[in-house]
Amino acid sequence: MRGLFIALLWLILTNHAVGQPADAQEREALRSFLEDTISDASSFDDRYDAEVWLVDMSARLARFVKDPKHRLELLQDIHAASAQADLPPELVLSLIEVESHFDRFAISRVGAQGMMQVMPFWKNEIGRPDDNLTLNKTNFAYGCRILQFYLQREKGDLHKGLARYNGSVGRRVYSDKVYRAWRDHWRTEPLDWAD
Structure with missing residues (x-):
């Protein structure tokens, strides 16, 4: 069953417009990479959850990130940083x-x-002036913890927490944009977007 799922995952990722592997060697390398990525996905409850989420989100992310390997790496890093900060x-x-x-x-x-x-x-604030914020893992770690802090400060109110994150306290323009992106592209389960 696992092999069948990996084959299905590979087909979904490689037949999604751009990013299709050029030859058999590249296809095999991608297949192996997919299997390793899913096996390494330690922020998930189990392997099945990792497979389902990565396949689903990879298809959604394809419009922004064309390379399937890069999408999976990115999604794995985002999921890990989100899990560490207890964020969806x-x-x-x-x-x-x-x-x-x-x-x-x-x-x-x-x-x-x-x-x-x-x-x-923020790098100086926490005594890490040499951190590189263009490195995804570093950026996600900072961003997720900052968002976590603001959401906790606002007692889970998504609109207020996001406004603090963006520096637009008292306005909902930014949080409404994030809400629309979530609703239109990323939603899997309900989030409390109460007023």
Whole structure:
């Protein structure tokens, strides 16, 4: 059954428009990579959860990230950072879509960096001035923990927590954008978007 699922996963990922492997050797390398990626997905409850989530989210992410190997690595890193911060990974994917459209080199007009648009001053605040915010794992670790902090501070209110994350306290324009991205592209389970 596991082999069948890996074969199905491979077909879904490689036949999704761009990113189709060019030859048999590349296809085999991708198949092996998929199996290793799923086996390494330690932030999931079990292997089946990893397979289902990675296949589903990879298909959704294909419009932003064409390379299937890169999508899986990215999704695994996002899921791991989300799990460590006790955040729904779909919320983090929504935030990244709004903040950077999955561009790790994005820099905002105020200097925020990376996919989650983390302000560089945080590096000095925690005594890690040499951290590189364009490295995805670093950016996700910072961004997810910052979002976790603001959501805890706002007692789980998604609109208020996201407004704090974005620096737009008292307004809902940003949180509404994240909500629409979640609703239209990333939703898997309900989140409490209460007013």
